[in-house]
Each structure stands twice: as structure tokens, then as C-alpha cells.
Amino acid sequence: MTKSKRAEKGQAAGVTAREVHEVEDLSSPRTPVIYEVVRRLGEEEMDRPAVSLWWSGIAAGLSISFSLLAQAILHTKLPEASWSPIIESFGYCAGFLMVVMARQQLFTESTITVVLPVLADFRWVKVWQMARLWAIVLAANLVGTFVAAAFCTFTPVLTAEIVEGMLKVSAPLLELTWSETLFRGIGAGFLMAGMVWLIPGADSAQFQIITLMTWLIQVGGFSHIVAGSMEAYMLLLAGQWSVLTMLGGFFVPVLIGNVIGGTVLFALISYAQVMKEI
DSSP: OOHHHHHHHHHHTTOOHHHHHHHHHHSOOOHHHHHHHHHHHHHHHHTSOHHHHHHHHHHHHHHHHHHHHHHHHHHHHSOSOTTHHHHHGGGGHHHHHHHHHTTOOOHHHHHHHTHHHHHHSOOHHHHHHHHHHHHHHHHHHHHHHHHHHHHHHHSTTSOHHHHHHHHHHHGGGGGOOHHHHHHHHHHHHHHHHHHHHHGGGTGGGHHHHHHHHHHHHHHTTOOOHHHHHHHHHHHHHTTSSOHHHHIIIIIHHHHHHHHIIIIIIIIHHHHHTTTTTO
16 A cells, blocks of 8 residues: 555545654554565675674674673672562673674574575575574674683683672573573574564664563573673683583583574564565
8 A cells, every 4th residue: 555545544534644644654664574674684694795794793792791791790789689680680781782783793683684585585595695694603703702701711801709700690501401501592592583573663762672682581591602602601711611511511502592493483483474475
């Protein structure tokens, strides 16, 4: 329906043409519009040079390390109480706000953005572009968080109290079984994909959307491959985790879980609800 026809329809119902346009401006974008915004973002990401993806991914890994740092600061300053973890979990949002608002490349965002172009136009060249982006961005993210963890561990940039707080915040990872980490990774992957889907219609509320969705990841105890890698590296460098246990017990299950949650569940469902309208 064209704008003129919508205006005529609105006027017939006692609404002026100007008011019809105001309604259109205030209305949330339709689902196919959101889909197209996310799909085009994925196309742009897949077309970026490898070196751009790499350095953007490094920046994202460094930025997201502030999630653990902010949590540790809150952990050391807040009193021990039943409500403390609720407030402390807001620190987790800090790194994600830096990454998303700065448009840095984060692996878990790409589990939906670059999948939609593949579903819309399935060709092996598209699959290759998706795999290329995933490999570069994930590797860069993990290098970035390792550099940040080493910097926090081996330099005097932080007080001993804050470093200890970072280790205490990270300690629950040691208690999770393989299957628990997997399923918590699914939850985190779904929430991250949901955040990406919500942002195009959020306008000035992007800050709140990012904060809410990432806070839910932390307060719900879900596992995120990039933010969680900062915690894993801190435990590894402190001698509380071995390399093999960290790789097999954390990285593998949480990676599988994030991909399932973001791609198999959210991306496929998102495509299914618009595939007859595009």
C-alpha cells in the first residue's frame, strides 16, 4: 500500500493526511524491514577486507574485557548481600556497549547477521564468505581478550584487590560441566541474536536494549564465548585452569552453544517468519 493510499484510508477514518504520516513515523518497523536491515548489515560485513575484520575483531576483544573489569570493580565495592549480584551484573554490559556502539566486529553478533544473506541467497560462495568472516572475527576476538587478560595479570595497571575480584567473578566457570556450558551457551547466543534483531527498531533506545540483553546474559548465568574467554584466560594465567581443560571444558561447548542459539534457533526462525514476504 502506497503512502497516498494509506493517507486516503486514514482520512476516510477521520484522520488527516498529516496525522497518517505521523502515525507512520511513530510506528515500529515491520518484521521484513528489520530483516532487510540485518541482512544488508551482514552483506556489508562479508564484503569487508580480511585485515579490516581482523583489527576490528581485535578491538572488540580488547573492549569487551571491560565487562569483567567493571564487574570486578562493582564486586569489590558492593557489600555482600542477596541483591549484590543483580547490581554487579550491570558491569557486564560495559564491554558490550563499547563494542556494539562502536560497530566493532563481535563473533556472536555475526551468528545472525551473516547467516541471513546465506539463507536468502544460498550459494557456496556465500557459505565460504560466512565461514571466512567467522574464523577471522572469532580468532581476533580471542586474541584481543588474551592480550587484555595478560595486561591485567602481568602489569601493575590494576590493584591486587581488583585483580582478585576479577578472579572471583570468573570462578563460577570452573564449576560448570560440559553440558551445562553448552546449554548456557545456547541461551547467550539466542539473547545476542535477539539484541541484533532489536537494534534496528530501537532508534534512541539502543543503549537500553544492549544493556538489558547483555545484563540478562550475565544475571542468568549464560555463557558467551568472547566475554567468557576473558574470564577463562584470567583463570588460566592465575594457574587455576589448565590449557586442555579450558579448551575442552569451556571453549568447545560454549562455541557450539552460541552458534546453535544464534544461528540454528534465532536466525532460522527470523528468516522463516519473513521468507514469504521478501
